[in-house]
Amino acid sequence: METEELLKKRFRDLARKCYDKNQYTFTGFLALADQACFYDMEKELSYVPHKVFGGSELCERVMVRFGSEDELGYEEEFPIACIEAKPLAAKFADDLTHRDFLGALMNLGIERSTLGDIWLRENTGYIFCTQGMADFIIENLNKIKHTSVRCGRAKEIPDSSDLDRTELKIQISSERIDGVLAKVYRLSRSEAIELFRQKKVFVGGRFCENNSQILRKGDIISVRGYGKFEYLGQQGVSKKGKIHATVMCYGQVK
Numbered sequence: 563m564e565t566e567e568l569l570k571k572r573f574r575d576l577a578r579k580c581y582d583k584n585q586y587t588f589t590g591f592l593a594l595a596d597q598a599c600f601y602d603m604e605k606e607l608s609y610v611p612h613k614v615f616g617g618s619e620l621c622e623r624v625m626v627r628f629g630s631e632d633e634l635g636y637e638e639e640f641p642i643a644c645i646e647a648k649p650l651a652a653k654f655a656d657d658l659t660h661r662d663f664l665g666a667l668m669n670l671g672i673e674r675s676t677l678g679d680i681w682l683r684e685n686t687g688y689i690f691c692t693q694g695m696a697d698f699i700i701e702n703l704n705k706i707k708h709t710s711v712r713c714g715r716a717k718e719i720p721d722s723s724d725l726d727r728t729e730l731k732i733q734i735s736s737e738r739i740d741g742v743l744a745k746v747y748r749l750s751r752s753e754a755i756e757l758f759r760q761k762k763v764f765v766g767g768r769f770c771e772n773n774s775q776i777l778r779k780g781d782i783i784s785v786r787g788y789g790k791f792e793y794l795g796q797q798g799v800s801k802k803g804k805i806h807a808t809v810m811c812y813g814q815v816k
Contacts (some may be wrong), residue, residue: 565678569599573626575812577610578629581715586638590692591616591623594784595761598769614767616678617642617690618719618811622784623678624767642678643696645702646716649689655685656711663687665698666706681718726809731797733804739763739783740773746809747788761787 576587592600597614602804607629611630616623617640631637646662651654656662663680667689681724687706691699732745743763757763758773764784765775777783779795794808 566599569596570603571609573600573603576626577607577628578613580610581667584634586627586634587797588628588641589626590673591625591678592623592675593623593688594746594764594767594786595769596766597624598761598764601768615640615642617644618679621679621690623690626676641693643691643693643732644716644719645689645691645696645699645703645713647689647706647711648713649685652685652708654708654737658682658685658687658706658709662707665690666703670699670702672699681720688716688720730791730809730811732807732809733800737777737793737796737802737805737807738773739765739770739775739777739797742777742793742807743783745784746791746811757785757788762788 576589579585582585589600606629610628613627613630614624614626615621616625621805624640627638627640627708629638630765649658650721660680660682661675662678667677668674672695676692676695680690680813681688686763689699696715700715703713717769730746732742734745740751740754742751742759743749744751746756749757753769755773758771760814761771763770763773764786765777765781767782767784777793778797779793781793783793789811790807791811794810796805796807798806802807
């Protein structure tokens with residue numbers, strides 16, 4: 563696949579530039595499939611230290627930074643800004659969705675790789691983007707759907723407790739990932755397994771092929787087209803041997 567080969571070449575070039583020139587290098591924001599491609603190359607690129615980050619530990623879209631303070635002798639932060647986009651008149655604003663914000667940004671001709679996650683809190687959007695794109699967004703993003711908005715650099719990034727999230731209690735026969743997915747998204751086991759065949763399931767940003775993988779407490783699971791959740795672990799076992807478990811779903815549960 564040509565795009566994947568180009569992506570791999572980009573990773574190799576950035577790692578080599580960091581190594582040869584003793585300077586930090588950064589990717590753009592990577593989607594889950596791009597992150598999986600990087601993790602497939604992790605061993606090949608292990609001669610250069612790296613870190614992934616998207617502006618917050620909960621961000622799904624992340625950058626890769628090649629280089630470390632131990633190796634280079636100095637620290638350089640990720641070139642990530644967070645823009646707050648707030649309706650001018652909250653009383654008359656549309657109920658804005660993630661798709662509304664993304665569509666408005668795409669209409670400005672912005673490359674997707676310059677945009678990270680978009681978080682919503684009380685109809686206000688928090689847009690993670692590259693530092694180089696921040697001023698352009700602030701100056702040009704003034705309307706989302708029919709709602710006029712004011713943009714500025716966020717004074718602080720919302721805490722995860724402020725985000726749209728739902729704690730869900732489930733009963734499972736085991737901690738296999740396919741069974742957990744089936745419960746969380748109300749799918750049959752065969753429908754859950756099909757998600758693995760379609761390469762839509764990621765654990766900690768890494769593509770997951772093994773539908774029988776046992777989840778561990780703290781695992782972050784992302785399923786393209788469905789959402790993201792954290793497995794919080796077992797809470798007990800029923801008399802019939804069923805496991806009582808809890809997950810934290812981020813965003814709306816389908």
